[in-house]
Amino acid sequence: MLSDLLLQNETKILLVVADGLGGLEKNGKTELEAARTPNLDALAKKSSLGLTTAVDIGITPGSGPAHLALFGYDPLEYEIGRGVLEALGIDYPLKKGDMAARCNFATMKGEVITDRRAGRIPTEENERLCKRLSEAIDTIEDIKVNIRPVKSHRFVAVFDGEGLSHELTESDPQQTGKPPQVIKALAEDAGKTARIVNRFVLQAQEVLESEKVANAILMRGFASLPDLVPFGVQYGLRAGAVATYPMYRGLARLVGMDVLETGSGWIDELRTLRDNYEKYDFFFLHFKETDAAGEDGDFEKKTKLIEEFDALIPQLLKMKFEVIAITGDHSTPAVLAGHSWHPNPFLLHAPQTALTEAEPGFSERRCARGILGHLYSLEVMSLLLAHAKRLKKFGA
Amino acid sequence: MLSDLLLQNETKILLVVADGLGGLEKNGKTELEAARTPNLDALAKKSSLGLTTAVDIGITPGSGPAHLALFGYDPLEYEIGRGVLEALGIDYPLKKGDMAARCNFATMKGEVITDRRAGRIPTEENERLCKRLSEAIDTIEDIKVNIRPVKSHRFVAVFDGEGLSHELTESDPQQTGKPPQVIKALAEDAGKTARIVNRFVLQAQEVLESEKVANAILMRGFASLPDLVPFGVQYGLRAGAVATYPMYRGLARLVGMDVLETGSGWIDELRTLRDNYEKYDFFFLHFKETDAAGEDGDFEKKTKLIEEFDALIPQLLKMKFEVIAITGDHSTPAVLAGHSWHPNPFLLHAPQTALTEAEPGFSERRCARGILGHLYSLEVMSLLLAHAKRLKKFGA
Numbered sequence: 001m002l003s004d005l006l007l008q009n010e011t012k013i014l015l016v017v018a019d020g021l022g023g024l025e026k027n028g029k030t031e032l033e034a035a036r037t038p039n040l041d042a043l044a045k046k047s048s049l050g051l052t053t054a055v056d057i058g059i060t061p062g063s064g065p066a067h068l069a070l071f072g073y074d075p076l077e078y079e080i081g082r083g084v085l086e087a088l089g090i091d092y093p094l095k096k097g098d099m100a101a102r103c104n105f106a107t108m109k110g111e112v113i114t115d116r117r118a119g120r121i122p123t124e125e126n127e128r129l130c131k132r133l134s135e136a137i138d139t140i141e142d143i144k145v146n147i148r149p150v151k152s153h154r155f156v157a158v159f160d161g162e163g164l165s166h167e168l169t170e171s172d173p174q175q176t177g178k179p180p181q182v183i184k185a186l187a188e189d190a191g192k193t194a195r196i197v198n199r200f201v202l203q204a205q206e207v208l209e210s211e212k213v214a215n216a217i218l219m220r221g222f223a224s225l226p227d228l229v230p231f232g233v234q235y236g237l238r239a240g241a242v243a244t245y246p247m248y249r250g251l252a253r254l255v256g257m258d259v260l261e262t263g264s265g266w267i268d269e270l271r272t273l274r275d276n277y278e279k280y281d282f283f284f285l286h287f288k289e290t291d292a293a294g295e296d297g298d299f300e301k302k303t304k305l306i307e308e309f310d311a312l313i314p315q316l317l318k319m320k321f322e323v324i325a326i327t328g329d330h331s332t333p334a335v336l337a338g339h340s341w342h343p344n345p346f347l348l349h350a351p352q353t354a355l356t357e358a359e360p361g362f363s364e365r366r367c368a369r370g371i372l373g374h375l376y377s378l379e380v381m382s383l384l385l386a387h388a389k390r391l392k393k394f395g396a
Numbered sequence: 397m398l399s400d401l402l403l404q405n406e407t408k409i410l411l412v413v414a415d416g417l418g419g420l421e422k423n424g425k426t427e428l429e430a431a432r433t434p435n436l437d438a439l440a441k442k443s444s445l446g447l448t449t450a451v452d453i454g455i456t457p458g459s460g461p462a463h464l465a466l467f468g469y470d471p472l473e474y475e476i477g478r479g480v481l482e483a484l485g486i487d488y489p490l491k492k493g494d495m496a497a498r499c500n501f502a503t504m505k506g507e508v509i510t511d512r513r514a515g516r517i518p519t520e521e522n523e524r525l526c527k528r529l530s531e532a533i534d535t536i537e538d539i540k541v542n543i544r545p546v547k548s549h550r551f552v553a554v555f556d557g558e559g560l561s562h563e564l565t566e567s568d569p570q571q572t573g574k575p576p577q578v579i580k581a582l583a584e585d586a587g588k589t590a591r592i593v594n595r596f597v598l599q600a601q602e603v604l605e606s607e608k609v610a611n612a613i614l615m616r617g618f619a620s621l622p623d624l625v626p627f628g629v630q631y632g633l634r635a636g637a638v639a640t641y642p643m644y645r646g647l648a649r650l651v652g653m654d655v656l657e658t659g660s661g662w663i664d665e666l667r668t669l670r671d672n673y674e675k676y677d678f679f680f681l682h683f684k685e686t687d688a689a690g691e692d693g694d695f696e697k698k699t700k701l702i703e704e705f706d707a708l709i710p711q712l713l714k715m716k717f718e719v720i721a722i723t724g725d726h727s728t729p730a731v732l733a734g735h736s737w738h739p740n741p742f743l744l745h746a747p748q749t750a751l752t753e754a755e756p757g758f759s760e761r762r763c764a765r766g767i768l769g770h771l772y773s774l775e776v777m778s779l780l781l782a783h784a785k786r787l788k789k790f791g792a
Contacts, residue, residue, distance in 0.1 A: 001472065005455070352731075355420060355738070355760055371761060373770040375453065382454030386737040393735055394451055395458035395471065396481050 001394065002382060006236040011322040011388040013237070013282045014273075015380075017070065018309055019063070019248075020291030020332025022344050022364055026299045031334060032345060032363040034299075035306040039313035040326070040362040044347060048354045049362070050372025051343035052380060054330050060341045063291075066329035067251045071284075072235070072381035073228055080254070081166060081223020086156045088250020090148055094225060099164040099193060102221035104172065105129060105153045105214035108205070111179045116172065117153040118214040129214055130155050136207040140196045157200065157219070165190035170220035171201055180218060197222075230256030235385060240276050242269045243286035252284055266308070270315050277319055282384075285316075294332030295339075302334050317349075323387045324349040325380065326362075346380075348372065350387035397790065398778060402632040407718040407784040409633070409678045410669075411776075413466065414705055415459070415644075416687030416728025418740045418760055422695050427730060428741060428759040430695075431702040435709035436722070436758040440743060444750045445758070446768025447739035448776060450726050456737045459687075462725035463647045467680075468631070468777035469624055476650070477562060477619020482552045484646020486544055490621060495560040495589060498617035500568065501525060501549045501610035504601070507575045512568065513549040514610040525610055526551050532603040536592045553596065553615070561586035566616035567597055576614060593618075626652030631781060636672055638665045639682035648680055662704070666711050673715055681712075690728030691735075698730050713745075719783045720745040721776065727760075739770065746783035 023031035054061040054069050055076070064085050065075030083100035094100060105126065107115035121129075130149040137145050143161035150156055167187035171180045180201060185194040197219060208215045231239050233256070241252030241259045249259045258280070262272040266287060273283060287309055293302035316324060326349075331342040345367040348354055355371050375383070385391050419427035450457040450465050451472070460481055461471030479496035490496060501522065503511035517525075526545040533541050539557035546552055563583035567576045576597065581590040593615060604611045627635050629652070637648030637655045645655045654676070658668040662683060669679060683705055689698035712720060722745070727738040741763040744750050751767050771779070781787050 001452070001455070353420070353736075355426070355764075356424075358424065358761070369765060371764040373447070373764065379453040382452065384454075386454035386456065391454060391456065391737070393456045393458050395461035395476065396478060 002385070002391070003234065005392045005394060006385075007390050007392050008236060009389060011281070011390060012277075013323045013384050013388050014285060014316065014319070014321040014325070015070070015283065015384065016285045016287070016316065016324065016326045017067070017329050018287045018290045018306075018326070019329055020294045020339065021306075021328030022331030022333070022340075022342050023294065023302065024333035024335045024340075024342065026335055030364050031294070031299060031302045031306055033365070035303045035310065037306060037310040037362060039310045040347070041360040043313060043317070043349055044357055044362040044366065045360040046351065046356050047347045047349040048372050049357055049367045049370025050346045050348070050375050051364070051367050051370070052327060052346045052375045052377045053343045054377045058341050060339050061330045062339070063247060063329060064251060066377070067248065068255070069377035070327070070329060070380055071231060071255050072378060073255060074378060078226040078228055080226060082221025083156070083166070083223035084225060085247065086150060086154070086221065087158055088254065089247040090150055090156060091246040091249060092146075092148055092156060092158060094158065094250070096225055096227070097162070097164065099159045099166050099222060099224050101157045101197065101219045103155050103157050104218040105155070106216045106218045107213055108216035112177050113173060113180060113216065113218070114176055116176060116218060120152050121214055123149065123151050125214070126150070126152065126155060129208065129211070133204055133207055137200065137203050140199050140203070141192075143196050145200060153214070159193070159196065163189070163192055164224070165193045166222040166224045168194055168197065168222045170222070172218040172220045180216065183219065225254060228255065232256055235282070235381060236390070237282040238280045239282040239284065240280040241284045241286070242272045243284070243288070244269060245286070245288045248286045248288065257284060266312060270312060274319065290328070291332045294334050295337060297334050297337030299334035322350065322352065323384050325384055343374065344377070346372065346375065348383065348387065353387045353389065398781070398787070399630065401788045401790060402781070403786050403788050404632060405785060407677070407786060408673075409719045409780050409784050410681060410712065410715070410717040410721070411466070411679065411780065412681045412683070412712065412720065412722045413463070413725050414683045414686045414702070414722070415725055416690045416735065417702075417724030418727030418729070418736075418738050419690065419698065420729035420731045420736075420738065422731055426760050427690070427695060427698045427702055429761070431699045431706065433702060433706040433758060435706045436743070437756040439709060439713070439745055440753055440758040440762065441756040442747065442752050443743050443745040444768050445753055445763045445766025446742045446744070446771050447760070447763045447766070448723060448742045448771045448773045449739045450773045454737050456735050457726050458735065459643060459725060460647060462773070463644065464651070465773035466723070466725060466776055467627060467651050468774060469651060470774060474622040474624055476622060478617025479552070479562070479619035480621060481643065482546060482550070482617065483554055484650065485643040486546055486552060487642040487645060488542075488544055488552060488554060490554065490646070492621055492623070493558070493560065495555045495562050495618060495620050497553045497593070497615045499551050499553050500614040501551070502612045502614050503609055504612035508573050509569060509576060509612065509614070510572055512572060512614060516548050517610055519545065519547050521610070522546070522548065522551060525604065525607070529600055529603055533596065533599050536595050536599070539592050541596060549610070555589070555592065559585070559588055560620070561589045562618040562620045564590055564593065564618045566618070568614040568616045576612065579615065621650060624651065628652055631678070631777060632786070633678040634676045635678040635680065636676040637680045637682070638668045639680070639684070640665060641682070641684045644682045644684065653680060662708055666708060670715065686724070687728045690730050691733060693730050693733030695730035718746065718748065719780050721780055740773070742768065742771065742776070744768065744779065744783065749783045749785065
């Protein structure tokens with residue numbers, strides 16, 4: 001329906017995702033409540049608040065589905081396989097039709113795997129091995145094979161060519177003492193790909209034969225890019241993404257946003273935003289650090305990072321966006337030391353078009369009493385477009 | 397499911413729609429907040445409050461879809477075309493199978509349209525021309541043609557007979573300097589209708605040949621009534637509608653309510669309600685003025701009309717309905733001077749069956765913190781039936 005209602009105008013929208021923003025109480029206060037956030041608190045008073053659920057009630061999302069939902073793509077419909085996520089995570093320029101796999105270096109004795117992670121070899125070792133593989137294996141049949149190190153024992157293999165399928169079983173036996181599994185086609189048109197990846201496994205073993213530890217590989221998470229309507233077409237927006245971490249840059253690229261070159265810190269991201277302000281109608285601005293501190297279970301660090309995030313708010317407001325949304329992709333409570341299912345604090349600042357809370361404060365509990373109530377992340381884009389006056393009336 | 401659970405009893409339900417009720421802040425207060433509404437405020441304390449979304453988050457509905465949703469008919473499933481809406485708007489007794497078109501008088505020079513609105517001729521001129529057309533064109537093949545003036549250059553043509561379809565392209569070229577387009581069938585069974593409407597266009601041109609300004613017509617918005625289960629059957633209710641404006645009378649008639657004769661003001665509507673109280677189980681009572689003031693961007697006038705509306709509440713309460721709902725069909729904030737996507741304040745007064753807020757005040761912000769939370773308009777009828785004890789238990 002949305003695509004029939006799109007209007008073009010000059011309004012600008014900013015979607016700020018502080019990764020893993022939502023939290024839980026420690027000594028009676030969540031990270032957001034414990035943090036001193038004068039800017040967010042004041043902004044909340046002039047904004048509408050609510051809570052967003054990323055995928056579904058009680059469901060803890062990964063970063064992929066959580067961001068897809070915020071961008072308005074149903075994560076239950078558009079699945080992002082592990083191989084794709086791994087490739088995006090190392091900034092690999094994955095394109096439609098590519099088929100990516102998440103691979104491990106492993107140790108094999110005789111016919112069986114004795115260590116599925118090859119003793120968690122150092123990343124430098126991984127880089128050396130990937131170089132060896134790349135030099136030895138260029139194409140299999142008419143398919144180009146691209147091998148890229150990730151970290152420790154993990155690497156990515158991207159297969160590039162015509163007629164590839166990700167409908168395959170995995171080679172990882174998931175336990176030691178078993179041989180690597182022969183990869184089988186799960187769909188009629190996956191036979192060629194199965195043949196190629198099995199040949200890749202054998203060729204890699206030959207190349208690695210002389211290695212003491214990492215003398216085999218295991219493949220899983222076969223995946224291709226989902227086939228989705230690009231963000232710009234879907235919403236009639238020129239969209240730019242500002243993110244420092246490869247995976248989030250990858251997720252933005254995957255939906256068709258322009259991923260802007262930026263540095264490695266918050267200040268760099270703000271500069272990139274300012275420098276590109278005129279060129280885009282919509283910006284996705286991603287701050288990673290809040291999530292990392294939550295994942296580490298470091299309540300105090302997450303609190304401190306939220307305070308640093310708060311200090312950036314005045315600079316965002318200066319840029320005169322008609323609509324600013326500030327939220328998380330999912331919650332990452334430090335007390336759980338991981339992603340969680342708790343809904344995300346959501347702030348919608350649209351001075352021309354949004355009701356205001358008329359009460360300061362930005363936190364999980366404050367948002368639960370907010371004007372917007374409980375929303376799904378999937379509904380956020382409609383809301384942003386509406387508040388930017390970019391949607392026509394439905395019916396007469 | 398609902399139809400399997402219906403119960404008959406003596407309870408009476410009143411659905412009051414103050415059109416375009418919801419608003420936005422001017423100097424920190426919405427129209428509802430700025431208005432002195434002692435009666436609504438007191439009633440809110442003895443009622444449950446919530447917010448309703450008419451069609452979907454961020455979607456601004458027209459009056460047609462907004463009312464259909466409140467009546468419990470999914471506006472995405474039951475579309476009301478422009479022609480139907482135009483016919484309803486002049487109180488034309490449209491019936492199933494009729495096909496209505498929205499027409500313009502236009503000016504033609506040679507083969508091309510030079511003014512798509514014939515200089516916006518006065519309505520009296522329009523009436524004269526419709527009379528001329530009606531006298532000259534009665535039937536085409538076996539189809540009766542009914543021509544009715546609307547306003548200025550706009551009129552409605554309703555085609556009445558067997559085998560009509562609205563699956564047609566439009567004749568309006570949408571710009572001057574082009575000839576009227578030949579209307580084409582968009583469905584296999586629309587060939588006959590296409591032939592008839594094209595003949596109508598040519599016959600009208602012949603009749604209007606001697607006119608200086610309005611010597612042609614343009615046709616668009618071909619539409620027929622949606623095929624829906626009548627309201628009375630759907631809910632087991634004898635339903636009466638009280639509305640002064642033709643379009644809302646038409647929308648009520650379209651879903652199968654009895655549309656009651658009434659006068660032109662609020663006092664007339666209340667009298668009609670009282671006079672018919674015994675005859676119906678359910679009343680739809682429509683107040684138009686709040687929307688009109690909002691559309692005009694007149695914050696003060698809308699505020700004043702809300703105060704007048706408030707003054708009527710004691711009379712509604714006197715009538716002893718078991719369930720009274722007071723809401724808008726959509727928001728029409730004066731600051732936006734048009735319909736909007738913001739959810740509607742919703743008040744449910746059911747002394748026997750509803751929780752009470754135990755706090756006075758009826759406004760968008762108060763409703764956002766209400767007991768009922770956020771609802772879709774489509775869910776309202778179930779709620780009203782439940783509170784009227786007109787629904788059985790589901791399962792054992």
